[in-house]
Amino acid sequence: MALLEVKDLQTSFFTDAGEVKAVNGVSFNLERGKVLGIVGESGSGKSVTAYSIMQILASTGKIVGGSIKLDGQELVNAGEKVMKDVRGNKVSIIFQDPMTSLNPTYTIGSQLKEAILLHTDRDKKQAYDRAVEMLRLVNVNEPEKRMKQYPHELSGGMRQRVMIAMALACEPDILIADEPTTALDVTIQAQILELMKDLQEELGMAIIMITHDLGVVAQMCDEVVVMYAGSICEQGTADEIFYNPQHEYTKGLIRSLPSVNTAGQKLKPITGTPIDLLNMPKGCAFAPRCDAAMKICIDTKPERILVNEDHAATCWMCIKKAIDNGSIIVDNNSKGGDAQ
Amino acid sequence: MSENNNQNLLEVNGLKKYFNINVGMFKSKPLKAVDDVSFSIKKGETLGLVGESGCGKTTVGRTILNLYKPTAGEIKFNGKVIKTKADLNEFRKKATMVFQDPYSSLNPRMTVSDIIGEPLDVHKLCSDKKEREERILELMGHVGLNSEHASRYAHEFSGGQRQRIGIARALAVNPEFIVCDEPVSALDVSIQAQVINMFGELQQQLGLTYLFIAHDLLVVRHISDRIAVMYLGRMVELADAGEIYDHPLHPYSKSLLSAVPVPDPKIARANKRIVLSGDIPSPLNAPSGCPFRTRCQYATEKCALSMPEFKEVSSGHFVACHRVDEIG
Numbered sequence A: 001m002a003l004l005e006v007k008d009l010q011t012s013f014f015t016d017a018g019e020v021k022a023v024n025g026v027s028f029n030l031e032r033g034k035v036l037g038i039v040g041e042s043g044s045g046k047s048v049t050a051y052s053i054m055q056i057l058a059s060t061g062k063i064v065g066g067s068i069k070l071d072g073q074e075l076v077n078a079g080e081k082v083m084k085d086v087r088g089n090k091v092s093i094i095f096q097d098p099m100t101s102l103n104p105t106y107t108i109g110s111q112l113k114e115a116i117l118l119h120t121d122r123d124k125k126q127a128y129d130r131a132v133e134m135l136r137l138v139n140v141n142e143p144e145k146r147m148k149q150y151p152h153e154l155s156g157g158m159r160q161r162v163m164i165a166m167a168l169a170c171e172p173d174i175l176i177a178d179e180p181t182t183a184l185d186v187t188i189q190a191q192i193l194e195l196m197k198d199l200q201e202e203l204g205m206a207i208i209m210i211t212h213d214l215g216v217v218a219q220m221c222d223e224v225v226v227m228y229a230g231s232i233c234e235q236g237t238a239d240e241i242f243y244n245p246q247h248e249y250t251k252g253l254i255r256s257l258p259s260v261n262t263a264g265q266k267l268k269p270i271t272g273t274p275i276d277l278l279n280m281p282k283g284c285a286f287a288p289r290c291d292a293a294m295k296i297c298i299d300t301k302p303e304r305i306l307v308n309e310d311h312a313a314t315c316w317m318c319i320k321k322a323i324d325n326g327s328i329i330v331d332n333n334s335k336g337g338d339a340q
Numbered sequence B: 001m002s003e004n005n006n007q008n009l010l011e012v013n014g015l016k017k018y019f020n021i022n023v024g025m026f027k028s029k030p031l032k033a034v035d036d037v038s039f040s041i042k043k044g045e046t047l048g049l050v051g052e053s054g055c056g057k058t059t060v061g062r063t064i065l066n067l068y069k070p071t072a073g074e075i076k077f078n079g080k081v082i083k084t085k086a087d088l089n090e091f092r093k094k095a096t097m098v099f100q101d102p103y104s105s106l107n108p109r110m111t112v113s114d115i116i117g118e119p120l121d122v123h124k125l126c127s128d129k130k131e132r133e134e135r136i137l138e139l140m141g142h143v144g145l146n147s148e149h150a151s152r153y154a155h156e157f158s159g160g161q162r163q164r165i166g167i168a169r170a171l172a173v174n175p176e177f178i179v180c181d182e183p184v185s186a187l188d189v190s191i192q193a194q195v196i197n198m199f200g201e202l203q204q205q206l207g208l209t210y211l212f213i214a215h216d217l218l219v220v221r222h223i224s225d226r227i228a229v230m231y232l233g234r235m236v237e238l239a240d241a242g243e244i245y246d247h248p249l250h251p252y253s254k255s256l257l258s259a260v261p262v263p264d265p266k267i268a269r270a271n272k273r274i275v276l277s278g279d280i281p282s283p284l285n286a287p288s289g290c291p292f293r294t295r296c297q298y299a300t301e302k303c304a305l306s307m308p309e310f311k312e313v314s315s316g317h318f319v320a321c322h323r324v325d326e327i328g
Helices: A046-054 A080-086 A108-119 A124-137 A143-147 A156-168 A186-203 A214-220 A238-243 A248-256 A295-299 A316-324 B057-064 B085-094 B112-122 B129-142 B159-171 B189-206 B217-223 B241-246 B251-258 B265-270 B301-305
Strands: A004-015 A018-030 A035-039 A061-070 A091-094 A174-178 A206-211 A223-228 A231-237 A304-308 A311-314 B008-022 B028-042 B046-050 B072-077 B095-098 B177-181 B209-213 B226-231 B234-240 B311-314 B317-319
Touching (some): A004 A046, A018 A231, A035 A046, A046 A061, A046 A174, A124 A156, A223 A248, A248 B189, B008 B209, B046 B217, B112 B129, B129 B189, B159 B189, B189 B209, B209 B217
Parallel strands (some): A174 A206
Antiparallel strands (some): B234 B317, B311 B317
């Protein structure tokens, strides 16, 4: 059994302009000790997926369908009491912006201790020791001194380390990292990614890495979920997604990246602009921007199809290809989309 | 892109920009945002300027256009030093800027045609209304906007389209030189490529010269002919784009380049990163001697004592490092 099973998750925001289906039928599995990347553009629903798992959605947002199972325990509609035990204890999250996710009026020490006292049986002295130990673990120099400092006295990279220390203090099974390095410089990003990778191997936790940067995905992730307009368009192992992409959106993303070899040439961008979630097309959400779109793509939503056992895509082209060469593999959905 | 044209369009000599920062109630201290930076850009060329936040790359761009008054140094445009107000006015018809944030750099109360038309009005480039209108539509065509967009407001557009409006505004005065300050970093990946291509097309059509400031090294590599690397207000390396990628000489450039996440799992896994320890020092408390020495694995006593000279080590390849001969 997978550590985390997300099946047909649907999360909507109810705004004055109507219902925004931010996440619409997302399924994936996360195994213990694996790193799963969720890639997509702004508005693709990658962060909302993470917030749904933690159930920390804004007041207008609501999980309207599907199931999230952590270690076999259903979390959707489980109630706040269960969630309090899950958050910080079993699943932790670190946010994009280390500048705003720490409270500026409390010292680093008191914020770290708060998390530890809340979730464990340690007394104050033990909580202090644990906090110092955690700061040392994330390579913060002079941890005792940092405990007395306020967030504004630390640099961005240092604050993100403190966030990681706080997230890991209660030894969670899953760490959700929501664009953890986007606000940081490249050399600092390299430090933080290295640290996360080391800690993941040392502590054996699973990571959900939410990012728009395919470079970060390539470096960190075992498995990748590509999202567009609230749905998964493709998922599989990192090698499958990068070297054998099937969905036109994934192909477009990889093709459009500048690299050492594209100097002086034109890039091949994806045409059009990202979709308006209030005005979703009837068929495939990517069809209006897809160069290979067929008539059926505009009329009917495609089903998920297994490309091979490590790889699934939601695209009519793949279905057509599979029918043409008679190799259609029925996805019985029992795996919930995890490629094993 | 500058095969047979070796004339320098822009020359920057010894540019300095210090900001006075209050450090006590009555004391202030100079923050050396840009310290003694010199370079030149040839006609039709793209110079990429990279570095981490706080290294002074944006300040260089803004000081060149006199949006910040330089503390010292000289800027030559087309061989002529910009000194008087009249020079500056003339210069600003030839040199414009595209800003990073397409959300805050467009006035929400102005329509697209007013935004693009404003530079035309300021520099009195159109004699009548009809000419102004035609020029605005022509500019919108250049950046791939439709004529029906002219009467809309900026908030009605997506990030990528807003950046197109900002570029059209920069093109309005028919410039020769554009400072592009992180023009694609606020855009989504799928939109980024569209805008990068547009910069390339416009350069060819209109013979533009760019100073392209960015922190995304793959984007800079793609678009630039030459690349300059900055650290703590100083230029540490300058060379042809290919040369600096294949043979970076300064230890900082080396680690910066190795830190770039490559979107290819096999390369990424095999890649040996040079992970720098520590953070960038505060520019208010810059280290003595070489600014990079506190994070440099090759630093010796000499590095703390004197500032390395920014010198040419091979044709067109400039480096500021005392130990470049040993570690290169």
